Amino acid sequence: MEHYDAIIIGGGSAGLAAAVALGRSRRSVLVIDTNKPRNARASHAHNVLGQEGISPQHLLELGRSEAEHYGARIVTEEAEHLTGSIEDGFTVKTDTSEYSSSRIVLATGLTDDLAGIPGLREAWGVSAIHCAYCHGWEVRDQAVAVLGVGPMSIHQALLFAQLSSRVVFINHQPNVLSEENRATLDKLGVPIVESRIARLRVNGDGQLEGVELSNGDLVDAQAAVVASRMNANAGLYQQLGGQLQEHPLGTFIQVSEMGLTGIPGVYAAGNAANLGAMVMAAAASGTVAGAALNADLAISSLNSELNKMHA
Numbered sequence: 001m002e003h004y005d006a007i008i009i010g011g012g013s014a015g016l017a018a019a020v021a022l023g024r025s026r027r028s029v030l031v032i033d034t035n036k037p038r039n040a041r042a043s044h045a046h047n048v049l050g051q052e053g054i055s056p057q058h059l060l061e062l063g064r065s066e067a068e069h070y071g072a073r074i075v076t077e078e079a080e081h082l083t084g085s086i087e088d089g090f091t092v093k094t095d096t097s098e099y100s101s102s103r104i105v106l107a108t109g110l111t112d113d114l115a116g117i118p119g120l121r122e123a124w125g126v127s128a129i130h131c132a133y134c135h136g137w138e139v140r141d142q143a144v145a146v147l148g149v150g151p152m153s154i155h156q157a158l159l160f161a162q163l164s165s166r167v168v169f170i171n172h173q174p175n176v177l178s179e180e181n182r183a184t185l186d187k188l189g190v191p192i193v194e195s196r197i198a199r200l201r202v203n204g205d206g207q208l209e210g211v212e213l214s215n216g217d218l219v220d221a222q223a224a225v226v227a228s229r230m231n232a233n234a235g236l237y238q239q240l241g242g243q244l245q246e247h248p249l250g251t252f253i254q255v256s257e258m259g260l261t262g263i264p265g266v267y268a269a270g271n272a273a274n275l276g277a278m279v280m281a282a283a284a285s286g287t288v289a290g291a292a293l294n295a296d297l298a299i300s301s302l303n304s305e306l307n308k309m310h311a
């Protein structure tokens with residue numbers, strides 16, 4: 001079985017940044033990745049300093065070649081089983097192989113669970129959007145329908161009302177709006193439509209043509225803003241006995257400032273550990289986790305040398 005200093009599971013921004021930090025420290029690194037980043041449906045990634053508007057796949061191609069330049073090996077496989085401990089080392093079984101390592105980085109991202117509105121999946125990442133910083137500028141001044149599906153929806157209305165004066169809030173029944181929520185929307189000048197949404201009318205390119213209500217009326221909108229429930233892809237962490245943290249918007253792996261999880265030797269970075277992390281924050285947390293893991297390995301090999309000398 002091939003052994004590595006570190007196995008990084010997930011090769012998005014977080015995992016590749018960790019791989020660069022570790023590769024530059026002359027660690028042997030394996031990145032196991034299914035290449036399905038969360039923003040795969042988006043044509044451009046914004047708020048990426050120095051690479052503003054780059055395509056998500058191109059950004060990861062650059063990251064892969066940088067990681068490989070420093071010796072990281074990247075395989076397109078799915079990690080299915082994770083066992084072991086810091087004392088005995090870790091074993092990762094993928095769909096085709098088996099590898100071992102001294103340390104693990106979980107950079108597996110999160111899954112966006114979408115409200116069950118017909119058409120939403122087809123429009124997701126194209127004209128059904130969740131993040132003002134990722135897509136807001138692109139829909140400025142457009143007709144925008146915020147779909148009221150949960151606790152994030154009011155916050156989204158607040159941010160998108162800053163970008164367009166043509167925002168409408170469709171309170172998708174049975175979503176409940178408090179009096180305070182209604183007052184907020186009123187102050188923002190955002191009208192409320194009280195109705196269950198029948199479906200998003202979407203063309204073959206994922207472009208929204210309007211939001212169809214349960215009575216058949218069509219709300220004119222070029223973009224639908226909708227929050228997902230965000231759950232960390234953390235099955236492997238749970239296989240090691242790790243517990244997930246609950247958040248009003250989903251679940252995540254709790255980590256220290258340096259990316260260490262509650263399990264010694266196991267680090268987590270990116271959206272798996274921070275539901276709100278955008279591309280640069282995900283990459284930054286990967287760099288931090290990679291650096292912390294490297295120092296952890298350096299200290300533990302120094303300690304074992306000292307123990308041998310004193311034995």
Ligand SMILES: Cc1cc2nc3c(=O)[nH]c(=O)nc-3n(C[C@H](O)[C@H](O)[C@H](O)COP(=O)(O)OP(=O)(O)OC[C@H]3O[C@@H](n4cnc5c(N)ncnc54)[C@H](O)[C@@H]3O)c2cc1C
Pocket residue numbers: 009010011012013014015032033034035036037038039040041042044045046047048077078079080107108109110112124125126131133134135233269270271272277278279280282
């Ligand atoms: C539609 C959309 C648009 C967005 N636009 C922007 C934007 O413009 N700007 C911005 O800053 N942010 C944007 N984001 C957020 C951005 O996608 C995340 O910040 C970023 O992808 C997080 O990086 P990550 O490395 O944590 O996870 P990901 O990029 O999701 O990468 C996780 C990787 O792990 C792999 N993986 C998961 N489980 C396994 C496994 N068991 N075995 C092997 N591989 C596995 C996946 O295939 C994937 O390649 C957007 C998000 C969405 C949904």
